[in-house]
Amino acid sequence: MISRNRPATPPDPGILDNHRPLVDAVERRMVLRGGLSLGLLTLLTGCEPESNASVRAALLAMSRFNDRFQEALFDVNKLAPTYRPDQVLKPPRFNAYYDITQVQPVDGATWRLEVGGKVADKTPWTVERMAKLPQTDMIIRHVCVEGWDYIGEWAGVRLGTFLKAIGADTRARYIGFKCADNYHESIDMPTALHPQTLLATRYAGETIADPYGFPLRLRTSTKLGFKNPKWITAIEVTDVYPGGYFPDQGFNWFSGM
Numbered sequence: 001m002i003s004r005n006r007p008a009t010p011p012d013p014g015i016l017d018n019h020r021p022l023v024d025a026v027e028r029r030m031v032l033r034g035g036l037s038l039g040l041l042t043l044l045t046g047c048e049p050e051s052n053a054s055v056r057a058a059l060l061a062m063s064r065f066n067d068r069f070q071e072a073l074f075d076v077n078k079l080a081p082t083y084r085p086d087q088v089l090k091p092p093r094f095n096a097y098y099d100i101t102q103v104q105p106v107d108g109a110t111w112r113l114e115v116g117g118k119v120a121d122k123t124p125w126t127v128e129r130m131a132k133l134p135q136t137d138m139i140i141r142h143v144c145v146e147g148w149d150y151i152g153e154w155a156g157v158r159l160g161t162f163l164k165a166i167g168a169d170t171r172a173r174y175i176g177f178k179c180a181d182n183y184h185e186s187i188d189m190p191t192a193l194h195p196q197t198l199l200a201t202r203y204a205g206e207t208i209a210d211p212y213g214f215p216l217r218l219r220t221s222t223k224l225g226f227k228n229p230k231w232i233t234a235i236e237v238t239d240v241y242p243g244g245y246f247p248d249q250g251f252n253w254f255s256g257m
Contacts, residue, residue, distance in 0.1 A: 080221035089150040105210040117236040120167025133157040144225040156200035176242030180231035186242035196221035
């Protein structure tokens, strides 16, 4: 516990380094407007800053609270702003946890989308079969957790339409995604059913290029960029929390905008 009879000591920079993803996640989502210092965190937890376990537990608790708060505020009927075609960035900006030179293209001729979990029809999907579903397009802003953004034009099938086509149980809590590059991510069902959540196959009127997710990627207007997996190879409808590449490292899971 904090001793009130001695002056506070400055926080050890190593603690912040050890928990940098968690600290950044809390700061970015502004759980407490104006930011959260380690000193304030110490007062809130009643623990010494030297206690790494206490710091991590407090940050995770705040991250979970932030997730619940954002989920409670989410409105499936509220649309994100849309933009003009002349504002679209061509090509889109690359984002991944590795460099663009490390992208390994997916062969569209042999690609299959596996579906599983709480669905009636588990038949794999091909590129041609996906193209036969009703298509829509949208021009929305992509916002990265690192602070940059761009406006992009995406087209494909609404995820809600796809879930209906496979007989998904929309009472399930989560949609999990697995990707050709071993990335994985998940979203909540209300976000999946949002009209601006697409399984995108085209960008700015053309088939999505290899670095940006060919042949299939998620594109949602209501989530941060890392919640939009690329090169999707499997979708699961489930009540079991699937996690995600960055949430597994401490970033907010809901990560709505």
